[in-house]
Each structure stands twice: as C-alpha cells, then as structure tokens.
Amino acid sequence: MRILLTGSSGWLGRHLAPLLATRGHEVVGLDVSPGAATTIVGSAANRDLVFQVVAHHGIEAVIHAGALHKPDIARFPRQAFVDVNVTGTLNLLEAAVQAGHPRFVFTSTTSLMVRDDVRAGAGQAGAWWMDESFGPIAPRNVYGITKRTAEDMCRLVSRESGMGVAILRTGRFFPEDDDTHAVPSGPNLKANEFLNRRLTVGDAALAHLAALERIEGCETFVLSAPPPFAREDAAELALDARAVIARSFPDAEALYAKAGWVLPERIERVYDPAKAERLLGWRAQTDFAAILDALRSGAEMPFAHDPEWISPVLGQLPLRSS
Secondary structure (H helix, E strand, O other): OEEEEEOOOOHHHHHHHHHHHHOOOEEEEEEOOOOOOOOEEOOOOOHHHHHHHHHHOOOOEEEEOOOOOHHHHHOOOHHHHHHHHHHHHHHHHHHHHHOOOOEEEEEEEHHHHOOHHHHHOOEOOEOEEEOOOOOOOOOOOHHHHHHHHHHHHHHHHHHHHOOEEEEEEEOEOOOOOOOOOOOOOHHHHHHHHOOOOEOOHHHHHHHHHHHHHHOOOEEEEEEOOOOOOOHHHHHHHHHHHHHHHHHHOOOHHHHHHHHOOOOOOOOOEEEOOHHHHHHHOOOOOOOHHHHHHHHHHOOOOOOOOOOOOOOOOOOOOOOOOO
C-alpha cells in the first residue's frame, strides 16, 4: 500500500517510515523540513499541495503524524497551530475521502486530557485513571485545543464518509528532557513514566501500523506502556506509590538506589491502553519491567534520551493554501 506519512522528518516519522517499509508499504513522506524519509518538503496546511500529492502519487492511505507540539508554543503564534493542526488535518481528511481511502490514522495526544485539575494533582478518589472515556475534556493550551478540534474533525468526516479513522492519543515518547519537571530529570524521569504515562517511540510506531491494518469505523485509543496497577490502586498510588510498586517489583527500590535514581513518591494519573490491546491487538513491548531488567543486567536503557533533540523547525509559517 502506498502511504502518505506526514511529519516524516520528526521523531515518530523517522521511526515509523522504515517500519512501514519493512511491512511492504511504500512511504511518501511530507514534512516542512527535509529528512531521510521525506519525499516532499511542504506543509499539510497547503490544501492544493495536499490534494496534488494524494492524486499524483497514488496515495492509498494517510497516516497524519505531523503537527506543531507543546514546545512549539514558545516559537510560533496561535494561528500557526490552527493552520497546521486543524486546517492541515481537514485538508488531509478531505483529500483522503475524495481519493476513496478506506482508512486514516491520526496521531493525537494524551496531553489534551490533562485539564487544570488533573495537572494540579490527584482527584478525590486518588490517581486519575485516564482511558478513552475520561472527561470532560478541557485542554489547557493551544496545542491541546487544536488537537482536540482535529480529533472532532476526524470524527465528523468519518461519520459523513464512512472512512475508517483511528485517533491515537499517544503518551510521552519524546527523547528530550521534560520542559516543566526538573526533579527527577533525564533518564530517571523517563523510567518512572513507564509506570503510568510513557511508551517508546518504537512502540508508538507499532501502534500506528496496527491501526492502519485493523481499524474499522472511528475509534479513539490511549497509547502507553501497560501500567502494573489496577483501578483499585488509585487511592494508594496518590498517597504512597512506592508501596504499590513494591508489591509488583520488590527489588525496584534497591535497583533504583544502585543507579542513583528515585522512585516516584506519588503517582497522580495513570494512562490505560487496554482498549488498543483489545481492538488493535497492540501492546507496548517495553514496560516498567523492561526498565528494571536493564538495571539488573547493566544493559542500555530500552528508551531514547537526547537532551539536545529539537523537533524540525518550520522554515516559514505554514500557508492555508498555495
């Protein structure tokens, strides 16, 4: 199948493109920045370009992984987010419908579920348990707002056209340091997040492949490594996460201490990817147990950490049309 992959020069795109190729797909990459997997340098916000690419390259399905992200808020005005994240998504959806595509995969984010009260800490029942039914949705910045609007556009177009659409709300898989949490930092923070909110970029790529191959109708999925907790642990997680962790991983604290790391004292939200396993047959290959295995053996961590990583930068503000 010939796939149009947007965001092909980005962190996910550079991992997803070769995966698609190994499964026999031909990838046509579209990105605002050049890259090894990028065939066409341009923006999805350019409607004429999108329709030309879909028609002239014989595109059979779209994976829309390109977007402006939260760190871009400091670099670009709100209008750029609307142009890229909303208008760009609409352009791709309508081009896919016109071409008669059966499936469309959209990369969204768990960030849009993080309301102000979620950001502030645990709820009355303890850690927030966040699956696809979690709501109400009230994004706290322009990134989340535009991704939510793009999700709604996906649902509308799918309902009206019958095209199968998978909306993938990915947990964290970026390689750079967190821009809001300083302690713990670096690999320690990433390792901790495999308990409740992170997955590897390789697992994110595999989820996109599973969605491309299996999606029917329009479905939303939360993607994260499987948490080693149950909903019944929510109250205790918010008070003493280390006690809950110790029940499943008795040597975790000692392994962490040897590495000079610290386990989280509290866990205040948990992303639940059970629906993706149930409907797509996808389950993250790397989980918190894999982190501990690496600490035991002295092996390299099974996730990427690059403090210097910066997402590809637009050469100019994207255009709505040519």
